[in-house]
Amino acid sequence: SQQGEEDPQALSIQEGENATMNCSYKTSINNLQWYRQNSGRGLVHLILIRSNEREKHSGRLRVTLDTSKKSSSLLITASRAADTASYFCATPETSGSRLTFGEGTQLTVNP
Amino acid sequence: DAGVTQSPTHLIKTRGQHVTLRCSPISGHKSVSWYQQVLGQGPQFIFQYYEKEERGRGNFPDRFSARQFPNYSSELNVNALLLGDSALYLCASSQGTAWSAAFFGQGTRLTVV
Numbered sequence: 001s002q003q004g005e006e007d008p009q010a011l012s013i014q015e016g017e018n019a020t021m022n023c024s025y026k027t028s029i030n031n032l033q034w035y036r037q038n039s040g041r042g043l044v045h046l047i048l049i050r051s052n053e054r055e056k057h058s059g060r061l062r063v064t065l066d067t068s069k070k071s072s073s074l075l076i077t078a079s080r081a082a083d084t085a086s087y088f089c090a091t092p093e094t095s096g097s098r099l100t101f102g103e104g105t106q107l108t109v110n111p
Numbered sequence: 112d113a114g115v116t117q118s119p120t121h122l123i124k125t126r127g128q129h130v131t132l133r134c135s136p137i138s139g140h141k142s143v144s145w146y147q148q149v150l151g152q153g154p155q156f157i158f159q160y161y162e163k164e165e166r167g168r169g170n171f172p173d174r175f176s177a178r179q180f181p182n183y184s185s186e187l188n189v190n191a192l193l194l195g196d197s198a199l200y201l202c203a204s205s206q207g208t209a210w211s212a213a214f215f216g217q218g219t220r221l222t223v224v
Contacts, residue, residue: 103152
């Protein structure tokens with residue numbers, strides 16, 4: 001079953017603008033992770049936020065987590081053309097054996 | 112330090128054939144997981160191995176199997192290939208469970224014709 005669902009499915013913005021992607025999940029989590037994937041290549045881990053954290057920053061990335069709403073958001077500030085990629089949220093199962101990914105948000109940053 | 116390496120990068124097989132995909136984790140990582148990613152979708156979990164033992168299996172048929180070697184490298188085997196097995200196969204390594212960040216290889220693009 002699909003644990004995470006990203007919204008929107010696709011987002012197109014201009015360089016310098018901010019990009020916000022949302023993720024919803026269904027069950028209790030230990031943490032939530034965001035990954036980036038460039039055009040059919042491997043995924044790159046961006047940031048991990050634990051269930052007892054509400055907000056986390058890493059460079060131009062800001063992640064929030066609302067466990068009461070079972071949702072998370074990823075904000076990329078001052079976007080660049082190089083940020084063009086698919087972004088996925090992922091949650092680990094309680095057993096820790098697997099990550100369950102959403103369908104992803106395709107972000108296009110136009111120069 | 113080398114990241115996660117996968118081989119081959121691309122592969123074309125015929126229906127009914129068998130395929131073996133290989134993965135070397137980051138040095139010091141004992142957990143290897145395999146994911147299948149069909150075009151336009153998120154990765155789907157296939158297997159996790161930790162310390163050479165299977166710790167998790169996704170909803171895939173028995174045609175899919177895997178193993179982990181003493182050096183923590185891993186193989187994913189798929190028998191009796193179907194057209195629907197065409198996908199990007201991703202290997203991820205981590206220090207332990209999926210609760211920690213996973214580091215992915217570049218994947219193997221499998222095309223079944």
